[in-house]
Amino acid sequence: MITSTHYMLLSAALFMIGVVGVMVRRNIIIIFMSIELILNAVNINLIAFSYQLQNVIGQVFAVFVIAVAAAEAAVGLGIILAFYRNKETVNIDEMNLMRW
Amino acid sequence: MAQAIAFYFLAACILGFAVLVVSAKDTVHSVLFLVLDFLFVAALYVLLGAQFLAAIQVLVYAGGIVVLYLFVVMLVNLKRPPEAHVDPHRQGRMGFWLSAAVLIELGAIALWGSASPAPAAAPLPTPMTGNTEQVGWMLYTNYLIPFEIASMLLLVAMIGAIVLAKREL
Numbered sequence: 001m002i003t004s005t006h007y008m009l010l011s012a013a014l015f016m017i018g019v020v021g022v023m024v025r026r027n028i029i030i031i032f033m034s035i036e037l038i039l040n041a042v043n044i045n046l047i048a049f050s051y052q053l054q055n056v057i058g059q060v061f062a063v064f065v066i067a068v069a070a071a072e073a074a075v076g077l078g079i080i081l082a083f084y085r086n087k088e089t090v091n092i093d094e095m096n097l098m099r100w
Numbered sequence: 101m102a103q104a105i106a107f108y109f110l111a112a113c114i115l116g117f118a119v120l121v122v123s124a125k126d127t128v129h130s131v132l133f134l135v136l137d138f139l140f141v142a143a144l145y146v147l148l149g150a151q152f153l154a155a156i157q158v159l160v161y162a163g164g165i166v167v168l169y170l171f172v173v174m175l176v177n178l179k180r181p182p183e184a185h186v187d188p189h190r191q192g193r194m195g196f197w198l199s200a201a202v203l204i205e206l207g208a209i210a211l212w213g214s215a216s217p218a219p220a221a222a223p224l225p226t227p228m229t230g231n232t233e234q235v236g237w238m239l240y241t242n243y244l245i246p247f248e249i250a251s252m253l254l255l256v257a258m259i260g261a262i263v264l265a266k267r268e269l
Contacts, residue, residue, distance in 0.1 A: 044141065
């Protein structure tokens, strides 16, 4: 029998994979994709609880998460393009203009 | 039983493709694995009775966001070799330890939660209306203000992306 614990463990594992991607990879495009994986893990959690509690509000929150993810992807990729035009790189180690 | 088989199959596919997204050498391959991952997550939403969310996932994520990623991957020249670094493994090591810390934290939470396991999910009662209608009803009544704010956010993001991507800032 699949309980919501199973869904939470799946969500935690997906979240971990995203965190490892953010921390280990240097290509900023891959880092953005890892953030999308993290947001998907959050959505799985919300919808699993929506199913568990038989309440549709969790799905409404997931809609908002998807809207924010779309906005984040658009702005983030715009920043990547603007940065690439200036520095000709997508390596995050070279993005240190604002480092003190 | 069928639900358990479907869940384990989908979970294995989701986690496997997520690992491939993070570990792929070629960024284009990574984006394509991301599409497959999103599609399997959409299938999981159907398993959880959220058909509207599954359709949104396919349309917005697998259809829209991933195309945006592919455009950026095409516009950016990834073939150029990265510059030599003082210690190329420094970030890898630090990332490993930070990830291990997060894993330990999640494991502690899981152990804490397994002391009182969640009750089995109730079987879905036959709803009076469709899932899309329920979500839409909630979205346009109780959550109308957040909905309008989300539309404002999307407008701001759209203008911001266009301004950022312009030739001269």
